[in-house]
Amino acid sequence: MPQLDPTWFISQFFWLCICFFFMLFLMSKIFIPKIKDILEQRQRKIDDYLVKAHQIKEQAEESLKKYNEALVKATADANEALENARKEMNVYIAKKQDELTQKLNTKLLEGEAQIKETREKALKEVKNISQDWALDIVKKLELTKIDAEDIKKGIEKVVNH
Amino acid sequence: MSNPMEQFNIQPIIPIKVGGYDISFTNSSLFMVLAVVVSVLLFAICLRKRTIVPSLSQSVPEALYEFISNLLKENAGAEALRYFSFIFTIFLFVAFGNLLGLFPYSFTFTSHVAAVGGLSLIALLFNICIGIKKKKWGYWRTFMPNGIPMALAPLIMPIEMISFLSKPFSLTVRLVANMTVGHIMLKIIAGFVLALGVGGVVPVLFNSCIVVFEIFIALLQAFIYTVLSCIYLSDAIHSH
Numbered sequence: 001m002p003q004l005d006p007t008w009f010i011s012q013f014f015w016l017c018i019c020f021f022f023m024l025f026l027m028s029k030i031f032i033p034k035i036k037d038i039l040e041q042r043q044r045k046i047d048d049y050l051v052k053a054h055q056i057k058e059q060a061e062e063s064l065k066k067y068n069e070a071l072v073k074a075t076a077d078a079n080e081a082l083e084n085a086r087k088e089m090n091v092y093i094a095k096k097q098d099e100l101t102q103k104l105n106t107k108l109l110e111g112e113a114q115i116k117e118t119r120e121k122a123l124k125e126v127k128n129i130s131q132d133w134a135l136d137i138v139k140k141l142e143l144t145k146i147d148a149e150d151i152k153k154g155i156e157k158v159v160n161h
Numbered sequence: 162m163s164n165p166m167e168q169f170n171i172q173p174i175i176p177i178k179v180g181g182y183d184i185s186f187t188n189s190s191l192f193m194v195l196a197v198v199v200s201v202l203l204f205a206i207c208l209r210k211r212t213i214v215p216s217l218s219q220s221v222p223e224a225l226y227e228f229i230s231n232l233l234k235e236n237a238g239a240e241a242l243r244y245f246s247f248i249f250t251i252f253l254f255v256a257f258g259n260l261l262g263l264f265p266y267s268f269t270f271t272s273h274v275a276a277v278g279g280l281s282l283i284a285l286l287f288n289i290c291i292g293i294k295k296k297k298w299g300y301w302r303t304f305m306p307n308g309i310p311m312a313l314a315p316l317i318m319p320i321e322m323i324s325f326l327s328k329p330f331s332l333t334v335r336l337v338a339n340m341t342v343g344h345i346m347l348k349i350i351a352g353f354v355l356a357l358g359v360g361g362v363v364p365v366l367f368n369s370c371i372v373v374f375e376i377f378i379a380l381l382q383a384f385i386y387t388v389l390s391c392i393y394l395s396d397a398i399h400s401h
């Protein structure tokens with residue numbers, strides 16, 4: 001077997017050492033640092049992006065928190081404003097109702113007074129007409145004992161009943 | 162049919178002799194140099210324009226880096242990442258050695274005991290250096306597992322030493338045997354192509370399938386060699 005022929009052992013070992021150590025030198029001094037460098041750069045970039053993503057996420061969460069707080073505050077403010085408006089409205093309605101009731105009462109009183117006045121006027125007219133009619137009847141019946149004063153009293157008595 | 166072992170013959174290209182030692186530049190040396198040149202060129206091209214979002218070509222060395230890095234972390238812990246360059250180079254050197262050997266008329270230096278054994282020896286020496294640097298004299302405890310009575314030391318320590326020294330041997334034999342057998346099989350089947358005439362199409366198709374399988378084996382063996390190197394490195398770094 002040529003593999004076991006010791007003639008070329010030293011030559012092979014010599015060239016192996018030269019080639020291997022030369023390759024080791026090139027790899028360790030040139031290529032491996034290049035690969036290592038680019039991998040580190042990539043890792044740094046990825047880490048940077050991850051940190052940025054984390055920061056953006058935190059900012060977004062902070063914004064969301066602020067938004068929710070603002071929403072809660074706005075809702076509370078709106079509810080308070082609504083409540084105030086409701087209260088003002090109730091006060092206004094109550095005031096208007098009072099005014100209306102007062103007006104209605106005044107109108108009612110005026111109406112009643114007017115009715116009373118009309119009634120009294122009508123009664124007065126009824127009294128006068130009744131008195132005139134009664135006087136005419138008395139004259140036609142020639143009842144001399146009954147004078148105008150008696151008739152007036154009699155009619156007053158009937159009407160006041 | 163030519164001898165299937167011929168493909169493993171080493172041919173000198175540039176004869177060099179230093180101090181009585183023959184260190185000629187051979188076809189084996191040529192393919193070692195080619196493994197370095199091809200892998201370095203591939204890395205240089207792929208990493209020419211580096212961007213944060215990687216292109217397809219940039220992903221290849223990055224994926225290899227991540228793969229070997231994870232392999233080392235899983236097998237030897239994060240502490241072993243200091244020696245990443247060494248393990249990464251071992252993987253690339255073996256993988257490209259195996260893959261280049263699959264080209265027709267090429268030479269597979271990873272099928273040679275001297276080349277792979279030399280690499281395993283380098284890995285072993287590397288592990289010993291790390292172990293001694295890290296544990297100082299305590300490194301000798303590597304050959305004396307915890308809980309073993311001192312009385313058994315004369316028996317256990319030689320066994321542990323043999324076990325320790327057999328690691329590069331097993332690494333070497335595994336890779337060499339796999340590469341040798343695969344290439345012999347390819348050569349034998351290829352020999353049938355001309356012999357069978359028109360029917361030679363069958364061994365061609367069969368060989369095509371085996372080449373695909375051999376590509377898989379080439380990468381798998383490089384992976385196994387690297388995993389075992391990581392485990393041996395872990396033994397050197399951590400306590401027994």
